[in-house]
Amino acid sequence: xxxxxxxxxIMGAVYAALVAGVLFSRRYMRSVAxxxxxxxxxxxxxxxxxxxxxxxGAITLVANMxxxxxxxxxxxxxxxxxxxxxxxxxxxxxxxxxxxxxxCLTMAEFFERRYSRKFRIFAGFVAYGSGIVNFGIYxxxxxxxxxxxxxxxxxxxFIGLTLETFPVAMLxxxxxxLYFVTVGGQVAIIVTDFIQGLFTNxxxxxxxxxxxxxxxxQQIVExxxxxxxxxxxxxxxxTGNVESFNxxxxxxxxxxxxxxxxxxxxxxxxNTSAKSAHEAKMGGVxxxxxxxPSGLFMLxxxxxxxxxxxxxxxxxxxxxxxxxLKGEPNEALHSQLQTPMALTQLLPAGxxxxxxxxxxxxxxxxxxxxxHSWGSIFIQDVVMPLRKKPLSPEAHIRILRWSIxxxxxxxxxxxxxxxxxxxxxxxxxxxxxxxxxGSGAVIIGGLYxxxxxxxxAFAALITGGTLAVIGVVxxxxxxxxxxxxxVWALAMGxxxxxxxxxxxxxxxxxxxxxxxxxxxxxxxxxxxxxxxxSWRTIFKxxxxxxxxxxxxxxxxxxxxxxxxxxxxxxxxxxxxxxTIGIDQGFWLGFWKGYILLLLCLSAIVIVWFTVGGLRxxxxxxxxxxxxxxxxxxxxxxxx
Numbered sequence: 316x317x318x319x320x321x322x323x324x325i326m327g328a329v330y331a332a333l334v335a336g337v338l339f340s341r342r343y344m345r346s347v348a349x350x351x352x353x354x355x356x357x358x359x360x361x362x363x364x365x366x367x368x369x370x371x372g373a374i375t376l377v378a379n380m381x382x383x384x385x386x387x388x389x390x391x392x393x394x395x396x397x398x399x400x401x402x403x404x405x406x407x408x409x410x411x412x413x414x415x416x417x418x419c420l421t422m423a424e425f426f427e428r429r430y431s432r433k434f435r436i437f438a439g440f441v442a443y444g445s446g447i448v449n450f451g452i453y454x455x456x457x458x459x460x461x462x463x464x465x466x467x468x469x470x471x472x473f474i475g476l477t478l479e480t481f482p483v484a485m486l487x488x489x490x491x492x493l494y495f496v497t498v499g500g501q502v503a504i505i506v507t508d509f510i511q512g513l514f515t516n517x518x519x520x521x522x523x524x525x526x527x528x529x530x531x532x533q534q535i536v537e538x539x540x541x542x543x544x545x546x547x548x549x550x551x552x553x554t555g556n557v558e559s560f561n562x563x564x565x566x567x568x569x570x571x572x573x574x575x576x577x578x579x580x581x582x583x584x585x586n587t588s589a590k591s592a593h594e595a596k597m598g599g600v601x602x603x604x605x606x607x608p609s610g611l612f613m614l615x616x617x618x619x620x621x622x623x624x625x626x627x628x629x630x631x632x633x634x635x636x637x638x639x640l641k642g643e644p645n646e647a648l649h650s651q652l653q654t655p656m657a658l659t660q661l662l663p664a665g666x667x668x669x670x671x672x673x674x675x676x677x678x679x680x681x682x683x684x685x686x687h688s689w690g691s692i693f694i695q696d697v698v699m700p701l702r703k704k705p706l707s708p709e710a711h712i713r714i715l716r717w718s719i720x721x722x723x724x725x726x727x728x729x730x731x732x733x734x735x736x737x738x739x740x741x742x743x744x745x746x747x748x749x750x751x752x753g754s755g756a757v758i759i760g761g762l763y764x765x766x767x768x769x770x771x772a773f774a775a776l777i778t779g780g781t782l783a784v785i786g787v788v789x790x791x792x793x794x795x796x797x798x799x800x801x802v803w804a805l806a807m808g809x810x811x812x813x814x815x816x817x818x819x820x821x822x823x824x825x826x827x828x829x830x831x832x833x834x835x836x837x838x839x840x841x842x843x844x845x846x847x848x849s850w851r852t853i854f855k856x857x858x859x860x861x862x863x864x865x866x867x868x869x870x871x872x873x874x875x876x877x878x879x880x881x882x883x884x885x886x887x888x889x890x891x892x893x894t895i896g897i898d899q900g901f902w903l904g905f906w907k908g909y910i911l912l913l914l915c916l917s918a919i920v921i922v923w924f925t926v927g928g929l930r931x932x933x934x935x936x937x938x939x940x941x942x943x944x945x946x947x948x949x950x951x952x953x954x
Contacts, residue, residue, distance in 0.1 A: 317464065317465055317466035317659050317667065318465050318466070318667060318668065318671065319664040319667070319668075321664050321665050321668060322664060322665065322667045322668030322671065323668065324668070325665070325668030325669055325671075325672050326668055326671055326672045326675065328672075329514060329672040329675065329676060330491075330672075330675070332510060332514075333495070333507050333510060333511065333676065333679065336503070336506050336507040336510045337494065337495050337498050337499055337503050337506075337507055339506065340499045340502050340503040340505075340506040340507070340936075341498050341499040341502075341503060343499075343502050343936060343939035343940065344499045344500050344502045344503065345939075345944055346708055346944040346945075346946070347708050347711045347712060347715075347946075348944070348945070349500060349501070349502055349939065349944070350500030350501060350502075350712050350715060351421070351500065351501055351584060351587070351691055351695070351715075352501055352584060352587040352588045353500075353501040353502045353504075353505050353584070353588045353935070353939075354502070354938070354939050354942060354944075355587060355588060355589065355590055356588075356590050356934075356935045356938040356939055356942070357505055357588045357589050357590060357594070357931065357935050358589075358590065358594055358598075358927075358930070358931030358934055358935065359589070359594045359595075359597040359598040359601055359927070359931065360598075360601065360924055360927030360928040360930070360931045361505060361509055361928050361931035361932055361935060362505075362585060362588060362589050362594065362595065362598035362931075363598040363599075363601040363602050363605045363924065363928075364508075364509050364512040364513065364516075364605060364924055364928045365504070365505045365508035365509045365512055365585070366508075366585040366598070366602075367512060367602060367605045367606065367609070368508050368511050368512035368515055368676075368677065368680045369504070369508050369585065369680045369681055369684040370681070371515075371609050371677060371680075371681070374452070374453050374456045374457060374678075374681065374739060375677075375681065376612075376613060376674065376677055377456055377460060377651050377654075377655070377739065378651075378738070378739035378740050378743070379613040379740075380613055380616055380617045380620075380654040380655075381617075381650050381651050381654070381738055381739060381740075382617075382738070382740055383613060383614055383616075383617035383618065384617040384620065384621055384650070384653060384654060386548065386554075387539060387547075387548020387549060387617075387618055387621075388539070388548060388549055388551075388614070388618065388902075388906045389547055389548055389549060389550060389551040389553075389554050390551070390565070391614055391906075391909075392551035392885070392888070393551060393562060393565040394565070395881045395882070395884060395885040396569075396881070396882060396885045396886075397565075397568070397569065397572070398603060398877075398878045398881045398882065399878055399881070399882045400569050400572050400573070401572060401602075401603065402603065402874065402875065402878045404572060404573065404576055404599075408592075408596060409573065409576055410576035410577050410758060410759065410762060411576065411577060411592070411595060411596065411599070412592055412596070413762040413763070413831060414577055414586075414758075414762065415592035415595065416592070416831040416832060416833075417429075417762075417830055417831060417832070418832060419587075421586075421587065421691075421692070421695050421696065422577065422580060422586070422758070423435050423438065423439050423442075423692065423695055423696035424695075425758075425761070426438050426439075426696075426757070426761075426772075427700065428830055429761040429762075429767075429825070429830060430757075430761065430769040430772050431769050432700050434769055434772055434773060435696055435700055436696065436697055436700050436701065437773065437776070438696065438750075438754070438757070438772075438776060439692060439693070439695075439696025439697040439700075440697060441749065441750050441753075441776050441780055442580055442692055442696065442750045442754070443689060443692050443693050443696070443697065444749065444750075445746060445747060445748075445749035445750035445751070445780070445783075446580060446685070446688070446689045446692065446750065447689050447722055447725050447726060447729075448729070448746045448749065448787070449742075449743060449746040449747050449749075450685050450689060450722070450726050451725070451726050451729035451730060451733060451746075452729070452730060452733060452735060452739070452742065453678075453681065453682060453685070453726060453730070454485040454488060454489055454682075454726055454727055454730040455481075455485065455730035455731075455733070455735075456651065456739065457485070457488055457674075457678045457682075458481055458482075458484035458485040458488060458730075459481070459648065459651070459652070460651075460652070460655055460674060461484055461488075461671070461674070461675075462480055462481065462484055463639065463652050463655060463656055463659075464655045464656070464658070464659055464670075464671060464674070465671065466659070467480050467484070468480060469481070471483075482727075482731060485727060485730055485731075486727065488678055488679075488682070489682065489723050489726075489727055491679055492678070492679050492682035492683040492686055492723075493683075493686065493719065493720065493723050495507055495679060495683040496683040496684075496686050496687045496690075496719055497716045497719060497720070500687065500712070500715075501584040501588060501687060502939065503683075504584065504683050504684055504687055505585075505588060505935070506932065507679070507680070507683070508680045508683075508684070509928055509932060511676035511677070511679065511680050512680070512928075513921075513924075513925055513928065514672075514673065514676055515609075515673045515676055515677060516608045516609075516917075516920075516921045516924070516925075517921060518612075518669050518670065518672075518673040519608035519609050519611065519612040519673075519917070520608050520611070520612075520914070520917050520918060520921060521666070521669065522612065522616070522662070522666065522669070522670055523611060523612060523615045523616065523619075523914070524914065525662070525666060526615070526616070526619045526661060526662075527615075527619075529619075529661055530619045530622050530623060530626075530661070532907065534622050534626045534628060535618060535619070535622045536903055537626060538621060538622045538625045538626050539618070539621075539622075540899065541625075548618070548621075549899055549902045549903060549906065550897070550899060550902050551892075552892045552893070552897075563800075563801070564800050567800050567801070567803060567804045568800075570804065570807065571751075571803070571807070574755035574756075574759070574807050574811070575751050575754065575755045575807075576755075576758075576759075577758060578750070578751045578754040578755050578758055579747060579750075579751055580688055580689075580692055580750075584684065584687050584688060584691070585684075590938070591862075593862040593863075597867060597870070600870060600871065600874050601870075601924070603874050603877065603878065604874070604877075604916075604920050604923075604924075605920065605924060607913055607916050607917045607920050608917040608920060608921060610913065611910070611913040611914065611917055614910075615910060616654055616658070617654050619657075619661070620653060620654040620657035620658065620661075621653075623657045623660070623661060624636060624637075624653065624657055629660075632660050633657070633660070635660055636653070636656040636657055636659075636660060639656055640652060640653070640656060648735060650738065651739065658670060685722075686719050686722055686723055687719065689722045690715060690716075690718040690719030690720075690721065690722045691715055691718070691719075693718045693721075693722075694711075694714055694715050694718045698714070698718075705947075707946075708944075708946050737798075737799065740799075740800075741798055741799030741800060742799060743799070744799040744800045744802070744803045745783055745786045745787055745799035745800075745802050745803060746783070746787060747803070748779060748782070748783035748786070748799075748802060748803040748806045748807075749779075749780045749783040749784060749787070750776075750779075750780065751779075751803070751806075751807075752778075752779025752780065752782060752783050752803060752805075752806025752807055752809075752810050753775040753776035753777070753778060753779030753780060753806065753810035753814075754776065754779075755807060755810070755811070756772075756775040756779075756807075756810045756811040756813075756814035756815075757772045757775055757776060757814065760772070760775075760814050760815075760818065762827075764818070764827075765824050765825045765826075765827040766818050766819070766822050766823075766824055766825075767814065767818050767825070768817065768818050768821060768822065768823045768825075769823075770817055770821060771813070771814045771815075771816075771817035771818040771821075772814065774813045774814065774817050775810040775811070775813050775814040776810070778806070778809050778810045778813045779806040779807070779809065779810035780806075782795070782802065782805055782806045782809060783802060783803070783806050786799065786802035888905075
């Protein structure tokens with residue numbers, strides 16, 4: 316057992332605080348819209364913190380630590396330019412503004428309004444199937460982390476029975492997430508995710524600072540400097556032989572940022588939880604800052620772990636990790652567990668508990684959000700469109716809860732049966748592509764092109780889903796000799812081509828202005844002017860939008876300035892590296908400065924977002940206490 320009494324006390328205190336958050340929030344959940352979208356009352360900081368941690372679960376932390384164990388600092392160089400692409404999406408309101416202008420509660424409701432009820436049901440099945448398969452390994456990865464990190468035995472005795480720890484741990488973790496989501500729906504999810512987001516941000520900063528006092532800069536340099544040709548963890552221009560997490564992996568991700576905007580429905584409750592389109596947009600702008608603590612954490616910990624495992628100064632202690640992992644023959648799982656197991660030897664009592672409590676919080680945030688999303692999608696996108704009569708709000712919420720329990724049962728069984736054979740991020744890419752491969756074409760075409768047709772939408776989803784399913788089933792990659800990320804790219808390209816060709820050959824113009832309510836803005840507070848945004852307006856940073864306050868403009872300018880600095884460093888550095896060349900000593904100095912900058916900015920971000928989030932939480936609960944509920948606001952398309 317690796318945990319001490321103080322560690323268990325910290326775990327218990329964090330768990331109690333989360334349960335208190337659920338009990339506090341349940342009083343505000345009074346309608347279907349509350350269960351699905353928190354009554355559309357969340358402010359920008361609350362959305363940013365809660366949605367951010369919902370997207371950074373225990374499995375995401377393990378996956379990114381697995382990636383950076385192989386890639387080191389080098390992958391982060393390409394990530395510097397990613398801020399530009401994310402900012403373009405956020406600043407332009409790409410997809411999100413037009414989706415909000417439709418006033419649809421879910422993406423599936425948009426599918427029905429834009430295409431047809433049959434397509435809504437079909438897309439719901441595809442999204443649901445893709446989502447729960449993608450979600451299927453979450454309990455396994457989470458349970459396995461806690462078993463190894465906490466040093467739990469593989470079996471234990473209970474009332475005379477010998478039970479395996481793995482399924483029991485999965486069940487305990489899932490039941491916790493289920494309690495959170497079924498009691499208070501999206502309201503409880505936002506509240507508890509916010510609490511967990513504040514806590515994890517602090518741990519994201521504290522743990523790296525401590526570890527930098529245990530593993531020296533010189534030791535890190537010595538380990539990272541030793542590498543095979545083309546596999547540098549320091550120089551991003553010496554990574555030609557890196558197999559998985561290379562430049563091609565990054566570029567596919569860039570395309571996905573634009574193509575799959577709002578496509579992935581794993582946290583779909585957050586897509587409609589903001590109190591306005593403007594607040595949703597500002598939450599997106601804030602995400603450029605909010606991700607700094609987690610980015611620092613996921614970058615630095617694997618580098619410290621690989622230094623600990625490979626530097627001779629830690630040889631005797633590192634052998635404990637090697638010995639503990641000898642019983643795990645699966646190479647994929649061995650890769651996942653190296654960093655967590657290294658931390659068991661590096662962290663003292665107290666910090667062990669903080670780290671473990673942070674991982675528990677991260678597990679709950681992602682799992683309750685995904686359980687809510689996929690359970691809701693099945694009811695809202697498949698069951699409800701098939702019903703001729705609406706349900707009462709009570710009955711509607713009841714079947715939403717049953718569906719969520721059904722998702723939990725599936726992923727529990729899937730995690731027991733499925734044997735992982737590749738890196739987590741590759742598994743995410745290929746299983747997500749079952750829906751995301753074709754959904755980008757369907758969403759973008761439906762929002763921006765009046766000639767996009769229902770037949771083209773069907774064909775695009777079928778094309779992308781088929782290619783992805785072949786990739787999932789073909790473990791040996793004999794039919795499609797590509798990794799998970801590359802299969803996703805193939806699915807995106809093929810689906811977009813099919814959508815465009817069929818829409819051009821068999822056109823059927825659609826009333827896009829009517830869908831976007833461009834003539835009905837007097838009845839709604841949300842601005843729809845930006846649904847017609849021109850590239851000239853985008854170039855002006857969108858600051859001519861009347862919804863922008865003075866503080867909004869300051870935040871926007873700061874965000875653009877930060878993004879501009881990152882992109883400038885990336886462009887200038889890339890030009891110099893490709894022409895003159897940059898030696899390893901310079902790269903080492905650059906990464907040292909980059910880490911110090913992230914440490915300072917992360918401390919500022921934590922205080923900033925805590926103050927803003929608490930203010931938004933107070934405003935959300937006040938709004939939910941007084942606003943009138945509409946029983947018909949349940950995601951149905953009124954005929």
